[in-house]
Amino acid sequence: MTEVFAVLVTIDVRPETIDEFTAGLQANAVATRGEPGCLRFDVLRTRDDPNRFVLYELYSDEDAFFVGHRQAAHYPAWVQLCERCVPPGGRSNTYAVPAYPDGLTEHA
Amino acid sequence: MTEVFAVLVTIDVRPETIDEFTAGLQANAVATRGEPGCLRFDVLRTRDDPNRFVLYELYSDEDAFFVGHRQAAHYPAWVQLCERCVPPGGRSNTYAVPAYPDGLTEHA
Numbered sequence: 001m002t003e004v005f006a007v008l009v010t011i012d013v014r015p016e017t018i019d020e021f022t023a024g025l026q027a028n029a030v031a032t033r034g035e036p037g038c039l040r041f042d043v044l045r046t047r048d049d050p051n052r053f054v055l056y057e058l059y060s061d062e063d064a065f066f067v068g069h070r071q072a073a074h075y076p077a078w079v080q081l082c083e084r085c086v087p088p089g090g091r092s093n094t095y096a097v098p099a100y101p102d103g104l105t106e107h108a
Numbered sequence: 109m110t111e112v113f114a115v116l117v118t119i120d121v122r123p124e125t126i127d128e129f130t131a132g133l134q135a136n137a138v139a140t141r142g143e144p145g146c147l148r149f150d151v152l153r154t155r156d157d158p159n160r161f162v163l164y165e166l167y168s169d170e171d172a173f174f175v176g177h178r179q180a181a182h183y184p185a186w187v188q189l190c191e192r193c194v195p196p197g198g199r200s201n202t203y204a205v206p207a208y209p210d211g212l213t214e215h216a
Binding site for chain 1: 151
């Protein structure tokens with residue numbers, strides 16, 4: 001049995017690149033939502049710091065993220081975008097799983 | 109026009125209280141999902157630290173969280189649970205909004 005895999009990403013963006021970053025992030029979100037293993041890809045900006053973005057991503061299992069997502073044709077553009085817009089150390093990933101069987105709001 | 113409001117919560121739990129905390133958190137999740145302003149309440153545990161929980165909550169607007177949720181009949185039980193199971197400084201909230209109009213996976 002596979003288990004839903006969650007990725008929470010916090011990204012601090014160079015303020016002068018916010019418009020470029022937002023456009024590229026939006027394209028990345030649309031493309032990732034089209035991957036067969038992606039269940040959810042929410043793009044948020046923190047209330048208290050408009051240069052900080054938070055992504056909430058759900059995948060059907062761990063491989064759908066580490067293999068399917070990272071080998072997707074659109075992934076290199078995302079990496080390159082972050083190289084331009086995010087300073088070193090400005091991006092961090094947290095990996096998680098549902099805390100119990102009905103931990104997610106709906107069963108994916 | 110109201111805007112969806114997101115709350116991300118990170119909670120480090122005293123290891124000896126994990127079972128009590130998980131049961132209480134599950135009851136809190138079920139009750140909160142029943143609030144009229146709650147759109148999503150996902151309960152996750154981080155892959156690398158089983159004592160760290162992450163909540164991903166979406167509300168119809170900011171008041172649905174700060175007023176509706178915090179004045180709900182079930183909210184005091186959650187506060188008391190955290191007093192027993194979470195050490196001082198072990199819980200932090202991040203508030204966020206969609207980064208652009210279709211930032212969420214589905215329009216809520």
